[in-house]
């Protein structure tokens with residue numbers, strides 16, 4: 503079996519480290535390079551925590567693609583870098599698998615068009631954990647029966663974007679099946695700004711950031727005399743890696759951009 507040649511962007515990050523280890527330990531994947539803001543021209547094996555994992559380090563992603571000609575880019579960086587990397591990957595015929603969050607609907611539209619023009623597969627997944635995908639699917643199912651819902655997402659305090667990509671995706675899936683609705687009392691007023699959270703299509707989203715947390719979300723539905731809570735917890739970033747592996751394998755056979763792992767996990 504031909505190995506899939508993979509580049510990881512953001513290898514020193516919390517998710518990037520897990521992804522490097524996944525690629526290194528998967529027989530049919532080959533880590534051909536990493537994209538890092540520092541250490542240009544060096545080798546990953548010389549960086550703390552990566553002993554024995556050989557891969558050239560590039561800061562310039564275009565030079566990397568020209569020299570190593572990878573099949574797939576795994577991006578786990580920041581919203582700004584992730585958008586730029588995804589676009590450049592598609593320009594160079596490299597299939598992106600993007601876990602980075604903070605992409606807007608306009609970004610997704612632009613990248614979908616580009617992937618189609620190039621006839622290339624791309625996967626952008628706000629959450630790679632199978633349990634989180636199920637939480638989103640169950641929430642979408644429940645929304646047919648309960649039209650009042652609020653989302654509480656809880657993350658570590660080093661997270662850059664709020665609300666989380668998962669919370670936005672959950673609200674998008676719910677809003678596909680329920681009519682737009684202004685929840686709460688029509689005359690309610692915030693005496694402290696932000697008390698009712700952000701809203702997506704009328705669905706309140708509350709973001710909690712605390713040290714000690716990893717990635718957690720509750721979707722709370724309220725009805726007459728009852729409530730339903732659907733909760734998912736990632737206690738370790740290893741929870742995301744089976745989804746990353748499946749995405750790298752699947753993207754090789756796609757010719758369009760897929761947004762969300764729920765389209766891949768049947």
Ligand SMILES: NC(=O)C1=CN([C@@H]2O[C@H](COP(=O)(O)OP(=O)(O)OC[C@H]3O[C@@H](n4cnc5c(N)ncnc54)[C@H](OP(=O)(O)O)[C@@H]3O)[C@@H](O)[C@H]2O)C=CC1
Nearest residue numbers: 512514515516517539578579583601602603627628629630
């Ligand atoms: N889809 C999913 O299942 C999951 C997605 N995420 C998302 O993944 C992303 C990364 O999260 P996390 O690992 O916690 O974040 P970290 O801050 O730990 O890691 C991000 C890494 O990206 C690097 N980076 C930033 N800009 C560039 C650039 N231009 N080129 C190369 N590397 C760059 C940073 O380098 P430096 O150290 O120099 O700043 C850092 O090492 C976030 O958007 C997060 O929301 C997180 C968990 C799960």
Ligand SMILES: O=C(O)C1=N[C@H](C(=O)O)C[C@H](O)C1
Nearest residue numbers: 603628629661666667668717
């Ligand atoms: O930054 C994180 O940690 C996470 N980000 C993703 C998101 O924004 O939804 C996925 C997961 O929640 C962890």
